[in-house]
Amino acid sequence: MIGFSQSPIAKKYAHAYLNVFGDKHTFEDFFSMWRASQFLSEHQNLLFYLSLPMIQDVDKKRFIDLFFDKFHLFDSLKQLFYLLLKNKHAYLAADTLRDIYGLYKIKNNISDLQVTSSSDLSEEKIEEIKNFFIKKTGQRVVVRYSVNPSLIAGVRLQSETHLWDYSIAQQLRKLKQELIA
């Protein structure tokens, strides 16, 4: 969900990639990059092994090929991975993918919107919420919907920079904080 990594080097790679290949991909392509970055972030040990000098480049490249097959990524991105490997920046792979997705969203004024409700919402309601959010922010929105009974009742809309929370859980939380001396 969070747009950028904290690495300025990763951001430079991402900028460079978008400058060259930015127009050649669809949103789905960028979204698959984000999923790949999530996977790598959760499995940091893979990046660690990828950075180890004692592991031969042939094996590293074999891993990259396998990884790309699994996440249906494309050849241009593979070139970027090889470059990261060559420049000993393989540990930045997850950050770079995340930054590419983040920069793409900024360029195209897209925002990820997480809609959480206490019980199931109909398609129409979600659409209504999406329109409400677009009206307020003026951004294009990619909605992700989930049900969370811990809200007790109500809806919570959260993007990277905005929040609209009207749930009982939030009211109770506020009340608790107000009551604590």
Next chain:
Amino acid sequence: MKTKDINLISLFEKTLQDGPQQNLDEIGVVVQVGDGICTIFGLTNAVFGEFITFEGGNHGIVLNLNEEFVSVFLLNNRTPVVEQEVVTRAGSVLKIPVGNAILGRVVNALGDPIDALGDIVVDAHMPVEAEAPSIVDRSPIDEPLTTGIMVIDALFPIGKGQRELIIGNRSTGKTAIAVDAILNQKGKDVICVYVSIGQRQGNVARLVRLLEERGALEYTVVISADSSEAVLNQYLAPYSGTAIGEFFMQQGKDVLIIYDDLSNHAIAYREMSLLMRRAPGREAYPGDVFYLHSRLLERSGKLLKGGSMTALPIIQIQSDDITAYIPTNLISITDGQIFLDTQLFNNSVRPAVNVELSVSRVGGAAQTKAIKKMTKALRLELAQYHELLSFAQFGTELDEVSQMHLKQGALAVEILKQKQFVHYSFIDETLILFLLKEGYLRKISLKDIQLFTRQFISYVESVYNKIYIAIQTDKDVSDENLALLRDVAKEFSGIFVPDENSSI
């Protein structure tokens, strides 16, 4: 967990009646949590020093602004902050609640009471970081703020609105001087603010009890950020104390503020800067450590419209080294320093003020004429004494003049000794210094000096009350009164009976 005594059901109903919000809240998301610090993505419109609220109930302050991330220091170490937690802006810089009812209370760096005496009635909210009064709003320092400590009032007088640094090694009586200065303000319509930074809770508790026992707590506010608290609280405490002081100063009152001590404050700021990955400089302090203290101490001063804030920052040094980074910074920021010497302290010269290394740059203009008249040559005498003393240690035979200087110097050192919690009024100080200046103490043995001076003051006050009152009202000793005092001193020298049991 302590809760406020309110009707929960009605409050909850009221909360629900508020209805859904019309606009979206601008938020940030925690991406990294460290030791008292967290990095937040978002909050693009946040400003430096802005108050931040975490969804989990913690609070923090923005202290670093990057392109996409901001660094926020946490105010509470006990409320956990987790990754992905949502944070919202308060929309303003940190303000603390203040009011006249804060007097006599012990509060934390956020102005919340920590003395279990209940809530404080709030009259205003003062920003913790505020601009210092401009040059046109200030008035020259011309009114004395007496500490009741003769060596300070006579040689390094402090004026209302002055910043006088108290500097010395550990256990040399730095806090004792500050506490004496607070105790001496009783009945003088001066509000005292004592800021404790990074000290042990036991020390603060002892100090509060002492102030209470001596009736000084009623005009004092104690701000405590002890060593167990989050580093941000230690960083904020002096600014909060100053904000409280400013509240009273703006009402036209005189304020005395003690920062005990700014070495701990600098250490707290160094820790914060290193956590924020700012480049370390000399002694690993960041480059803006000078500004840290200069912007704090510039808020003290005397206002043209009335009201003043006198600052007594305390700084601890190592091995009498006043050339370390923070001490030199503070020496250059303040209007003088009182240097406390370990050697003097160990030689039972207390307060252990080193006369050669101490100075008051602006206090002279504020000194009462009476004391000024009596101390004209005192510094020179003490300087000559110390010089001759080191010479005499070689066993050299000295001429009569040198021996006279030695005797006079020893007398000066003796009368400047003063026990803690014993305070002299400016009249007492004038009379004692008169005895020294006019040479009436030369025939008195060193062990009887304190007794002689004490009894002389009582004698003048009771028998020659007119002179005593005249000095009190005029704040000066006229030539006529000076002649009378000479006669009184001669008379008293004749009737003085030394105490044979006394010893020094």
